[in-house]
Amino acid sequence: MSRAERLLQLLQVLGRYRRPVSGQILADELGVSIRTLYRDIGSLQAQGAMIEGEPGIGYVMKPGFMLPPIMFRSEELDALVLGMRWVADRGDKALSAGALSTLAKIAAVLPAELCRELQESSLLVGAPLTRPAHTISPDLLRAAVRAEQKLEITYVDRSGIQSRRVVWPFALVYFDQARVLMCWCELRTGFRNFRSDRILSVEQKPERYPRRRSILLREWRKFNQVASRTILPESDSISH
Incomplete structure (x- = not known):
């Protein structure tokens, strides 16, 4: 599991609890050391996640906090890149431009690790055998x-x-x-x-x-x- 995936999973786990939960319980659920858990919580807080608490007391995510849409698992990122590349290649001019613009906007707000993964994706779209002409826009x-x-x-x-x-x-x-x-x-x-x-x-x-x-x-x-x-x-x- 990549670090980005681990941080996403930590947010999802915290979202299930309504009361403070100990760092050890979180670490056990994620299968990481308590030291890694503390470091991951610090990283999320630095990125703006509304997580309150401290070691020995427990952690809770403030009500109303929504999971950032810029967080993706590797499979989700692959699906996004492949889908946008397909639309950019197969779609008409407006849809093609929309797909490329969408990828650029997402890349601009992704964490550095996920941005590299998006830009270096090896999932490509092959050229179609034929492209029928369309009279109607x-x-x-x-x-x-x-x-x-x-x-x-x-x-x-x-x-x-x-x-x-x-x-x-x-x-x-x-x-x-x-x-x-x-x-x-x-x-x-x-x-x-x-x-x-x-x-x-x-x-x-x-x-x-x-x-x-x-x-x-x-x-x-x-x-x-x-x-x-x-x-x-x-x-x-x-x-x-």
Whole structure:
């Protein structure tokens, strides 16, 4: 266990106690010497953790103290770096910039040891085989999902057949080779998925759709649980 992980675990252990707990009990629970425990508590106090107490009396964390978001275990840091690198590489311009900015902000406030671990992470993202062209800005699609706004789209399916539909977009799914807009389709009166690279045009409707996107997502999940018990054409999963 790295020192950063040990300090994080100490904060988590202290957070479980409402009354002062002896240093020896804390040391035993963490599997460290009492000398290491005292040194770790001093380090946390120097970094701003609201820990009160002293040897022979015990230690307690003041009520209301929240675990700093800048503390991560190695696995959490790996997940963060890999996820942000994936978005930076696979996302559109706005998301890519957001991912890089997020990593920079986190690195700026991390303790030195964790900052080095973040910068030296060996988890990399491989280049995709293809990058399909998109006519429609993903910013527009994301904004419609957030605003629960109806869209009128012109869509071409894998057979080259075009259709005009009014849809209620409630999620945007990112795959390596495609982005898929999940919607309720007024034309089909049912859930349909549309590859964003096959959307030829989009017109934003002035009105919001009549249901919350969280409800639509919940109903879509129930629908998929039923649909998964039947045999569906492969194309149904991505390009209705």
